Amino acid sequence: FNSSGRRKKDKETWWWNEEVQDSIQRKRLAKKKWDMDRTEENRQEYKELQRRVKREVSKAKQKAYDELYTRLDTGEGEKDLYRLARQRDRDVKDVQQVRVIKDRDGRVLTSEESVQRRWKEYFEELMNEENEREKRVEGVNSVEQKIDNIRKDEVRKALKRMKSGKAVGLGDIPVEVWKCLGEAAVEFLTSLFNRVLESERMPEEWRRSVLVPIFKNKGDVQSCSNYRGIKLMSHTMKVWERVVEARLRKVVEICEQQYGFMPRKSTTDAIFALRILMKKYWDGQRELHCVFADLEKAYDRVPREELWYCMRKSGVA
Known part of the structure; x- marks a missing residue:
């Protein structure tokens, strides 16, 4: 965690596959082998596996992106694109990684148990007020x-x-x-x-x-x-x-002035009606007081x- 209580960002691995996993495992074993016996042969083996990992990672990323772009060209892909954009926005702000919270007196709580208690306390008060x-x-x-x-x-x-x-x-x-x-x-x-x-x-x-x-x-x-x-x-x-x-x-009868949560109606309709009313008063040079x-x-x-x-x-x- 950093000073704001946010978790440090992990590397993206959504493109990960078995070939990459196998190459990395082989590289780790070769590294251990070279650490134990630093011969030129072991060093060359480790370096070769390092290059292999880079190739496998590059291939895996390219394949994953190709599949992603193909899917984004479909109707379902439009929904995926929206989800990706929304997730990317949250990742940039790093908001979903916040793991600490303040109590009612402003003290920062860090333990998982105390944070859960605080959330429980807050929502119980909120929903019963x-x-x-x-x-x-x-x-x-x-x-x-x-x-x-x-x-x-x-x-x-x-x-x-x-x-x-x-x-x-x-x-x-x-x-x-x-x-x-x-x-x-x-x-x-x-x-x-x-x-x-x-x-x-x-x-x-x-x-x-x-x-x-x-x-x-x-x-x-x-x-x-x-x-x-x-x-x-x-x-x-x-x-x-x-x-x-x-x-x-x-x-249940609902008045005509209700626009939210109504079929075939929207709050944008109410905004449009208000703008028309404001224009009429403006053209007639009459006072109009709006209260929000x-x-x-x-x-x-x-x-x-x-x-x-x-x-x-x-x-x-």
Whole structure:
């Protein structure tokens, strides 16, 4: 580690193959042999193997790059290119190699155990903290009604909406597996989801996830507050969530001014509308006051009680 707590960068070996490995092993044995008996014959053998290693490394790199360039010319290669660029950006900043963090008092923690404790403490506080608000007095009775079983067409649509190439959670089953299985996967998932629906209990595996802190590229790299927590969850559970979300969108009314997380809408549409409004006021030489509100940790501090209240009020069973 260096003074900032970053791991020293390793040499790139993604092009490594068995021929390179074998040549390096032979060179190491020849070096030991020459160290033990420094004859001219042993020295020449070692020098020859050094040259051989360089040739094998050069061949391996050329072969790996040729295969890479061939793949980049395909549709899948475009995705690989984006991943490579993103990884290269992280490597340059060396952010993902940070292995130390500060506690709440600013002291630097270096041991793996203390760093893990600090992350646990930080995320527990973050995810159980709510913004100040007035407690709701009125209540809404729970909605009791018969719920239709999950249909195969709902599962098909949910699978189609799932993106490939995403990191998996503890289940270690990527959505690509379900997509490759086709109709067999649709039948199995439909049966599984209906069992979850009828029992009102989800699999224990779905309750666990891997939480990965991602640096926001601003502020102190050793401060937990400058990281965004990304949860790697079971892809099977995500398919279930897609099915439930599609049903919720049919019964929950959302105002027209909501642009984020809405189908066929984007925040860029709202920006465009605001720019048009600003131009009209500018042309008419009239005053226009714009207010931009940014709630700190908005998604982390959503009051869960309010979510249940809103769903019950909307008639969600």
